[in-house]
Amino acid sequence: MGIAGSFKVALAGCGTVGGAVAKILVRDRELIKSRSGVDLELKYIIDIRFDHAKELGLDPGLFQTDLETALKDPEIQCVMELIGGTTLAREVIRRCLLAKKPVVTANKALLAHHGAELWALARREGVSLAFEASCGGGIPLIRAFYDGLLANRLDAFYGIVNGTCNFILTEMIQNGASYSQALKQAQEEGLAEADPTLDVSGGDSAHKLTIMAALAFGRKIELEKIPVTGIDALELMDVAFAQELGYVVKLLAVAQRQSGGLSLRVRPAFISKAHPLAWISGAFNAVSIYGHAVGHTMYYGRGAGGSPTASAVVADLIQIALGAYPLLFSQVKVWPDLGEEEVQLGPDQITSRFYIRTVMQDTPGMFAQMSAILSKHGISISSALQKEPPEDIPGGTGVPVVVTTHTTQEGLVRRALEEFDKTPGVRQKSVLIDIIDEHPERI
Amino acid sequence: MGIAGSFKVALAGCGTVGGAVAKILVRDRELIKSRSGVDLELKYIIDIRFDHAKELGLDPGLFQTDLETALKDPEIQCVMELIGGTTLAREVIRRCLLAKKPVVTANKALLAHHGAELWALARREGVSLAFEASCGGGIPLIRAFYDGLLANRLDAFYGIVNGTCNFILTEMIQNGASYSQALKQAQEEGLAEADPTLDVSGGDSAHKLTIMAALAFGRKIELEKIPVTGIDALELMDVAFAQELGYVVKLLAVAQRQSGGLSLRVRPAFISKAHPLAWISGAFNAVSIYGHAVGHTMYYGRGAGGSPTASAVVADLIQIALGAYPLLFSQVKVWPDLGEEEVQLGPDQITSRFYIRTVMQDTPGMFAQMSAILSKHGISISSALQKEPPEDIPGGTGVPVVVTTHTTQEGLVRRALEEFDKTPGVRQKSVLIDIIDEHPERI
Known part of the structure; x- marks a missing residue:
């Protein structure tokens, strides 16, 4: 031939x-x-x-x-x-x-x-x-879904699929730059548009998540149903706490089969330093795909640019x-036009571990109040950390308190924090960030 | 259809x-x-x-x-x-x-x-x-060579392609285990054979290098011409020096186009902590492939095991x-039976940066002698490090001295070290390890 x-x-x-x-x-x-x-x-x-x-x-x-x-x-x-x-x-x-x-x-x-x-x-x-x-x-990467991993039931994938965001986060993590400083640098180096909204809002990552999830699960995916949080509200304090707790903050496109449907979301998330995605720096992209036979595979390279x-x-x-x-x-049968629709879980139904960071008045009993509220909502605390206040906390003096949870529903955590944030002595809206654990290999 | x-x-x-x-x-x-x-x-x-x-x-x-x-x-x-x-x-x-x-x-x-x-x-x-x-x-991974990267001239690839060796090295790096302790643990966990020779000698990695190099360069590759060094002689001291200098020791299958032919080798080598291969831990494999259009891509996953x-x-x-x-x-035209033979450079012709570690008597003038010999052979020193002697140096007391070189021919370094090792006051045969620099992207 x-x-x-x-x-x-x-x-x-x-x-x-x-x-x-x-x-x-x-x-x-x-x-x-x-x-x-x-x-x-x-x-x-x-x-x-x-x-x-x-x-x-x-x-x-x-x-x-x-x-x-x-x-x-x-x-x-x-x-x-x-x-x-x-x-x-x-x-x-x-x-x-x-x-x-x-x-x-x-x-x-x-x-x-x-x-x-x-x-x-x-x-x-x-x-x-x-x-x-x-x-x-x-x-x-798309070839992995429609060809290289066809023998697998794909159970999850986690992707760093926006180089602009990863560049900004790398600057924040490695050089302690604030979000706005890092964005400015990305713009100067031609890695971010003058209007960076589509990138930093997570919208571009959600587009890619939609395409990959359709192929991974052989299902129709609705972009509009994907909960998306960008990196534009990320505070340097939380980037630093991530490091201290053994994690790195990455903007992740996450897809997981969960009971009741697919959990798809785009989020700045904590991922363990032991996970190879934690080490993807600068404008590079990488996607970890988990198959029931192959286990964990990852694909890395430049996610943008002409050449x-x-x-x-x-x-x-x-x-x-x-x-x-x-x-x-x-x-092949994985193409997005062939699959049925699948339940896409809403933000309230998604289960995950979470990082919660509050800033509260440094008086006795505050932490006990927080624990009590979390417990009332059925949320189990995995670890807690109270630190000397850094100098740049917005909203006046107070001490940051960090809690990580065991796996729970996001909706429960959101409701608990709504309640807690009304407690006298709480100095700013609590920050909630997903902790993405290594997907269990079942090979 | x-x-x-x-x-x-x-x-x-x-x-x-x-x-x-x-x-x-x-x-x-x-x-x-x-x-x-x-x-x-x-x-x-x-x-x-x-x-x-x-x-x-x-x-x-x-x-x-x-x-x-x-x-x-x-x-x-x-x-x-x-x-x-x-x-x-x-x-x-x-x-x-x-x-x-x-x-x-x-x-x-x-x-x-x-x-x-x-x-x-x-x-x-x-x-x-x-x-x-x-x-x-x-x-x-093989698909990347014959399909996904076909638009590229491939200039180099670096692979961690033996999970047993990577497990052993990870134990040495992360837990300070000696080579023999780490090998024993790999055997206990079923990750190394009772006779681990084919893995730890680098032979298995050389097999994979031969296959991948043929596809990457579209040439016939002769296994016998590939210089291979295993990890079995690796000392913990050099693993520690690597860390201190900003590198990690990995058993790498290296393929590069160099002037005059292909540089193919299997070596325990220093790779910068900034390179994603440095973070591949345990029994996982990963291969970095560099294309003239795509730049750096990397493929990661389990390199062995039934499933x-x-x-x-x-x-x-x-x-x-x-x-x-x-x-x-x-x-497609990249298959190994279709290509011409290509010059495969011998160990003497391969150019690289190198790490040299000697143990020498702690008297004035020793380092000057070493510098003079390296210089005589045309080797330029990039950095030097002299440390307090660790307790476990074989061959009696002495101080380890570490030198890294600029890019040079391996043959020159080998001849310089042969000469230097005969110098009175040198306490053991000098250790020579390749430093693999990030391949320059030309996109």
């Missing part, structure tokens, strides 16, 4: 990722051919402006403003959607699929919102829709050109 | 891994079918003894002592070779391929020694030979049943 002639592709959207893809396809054409056996030929770069494409020195003969030209060209065997966003990109993918062109996309927001519809459309049209680049940038993301886009092109992806897309 | 009926397979060798595969295929048949779309049916378990198979409660109706029965059965669509070793297993695989049965194997020793011959035979017979389970146990390895074997079965692996095996 072999591929006769070149495999001609069109690129829609020549921004950071699209530009990097175009550059690799042109510059590394021989390298890719020598390794993959596929001669990938970029025939069209479709966009409305070509400033960036020109900067990269790409051949203006490839520039095309009308998608229809590519769709009507029978030579085009695949279109890459690298426009981003959920409106135009959705329409572009729909049109490509209806023209029976396989699509490769890196668009996590679109897939999280409208994935099931698009995968189903691809299936109806008998073409495939590949999306390795949508989660974890260049890490071959790493382009690596994943081109890997998908190659799989499509070789015919392997169409076989997997048509036969 | 879809698979009609079941995909019938035969298992040759029902030991630890074979037994785990059989158990998964029988117990999880519905799970695997529901996820992969493939109904894998175990039709024969071929072995000469069935004690272990009986212990696992496997159906004696599957037991078969004659491979020929499976080979002559037109229903059998794939055979798994899980016998191990390089003699019978080689013959079994040859016979399967000649009978045009695709083969899945976990046999790294066999592939390291005779892989090119077997891959070529598979190709001639028009069937495929899959081997995800040969490196890194259940981690979908994790079975996860990889079954993933290969599924890829073969779906037809995806045959497409990749026949079209």
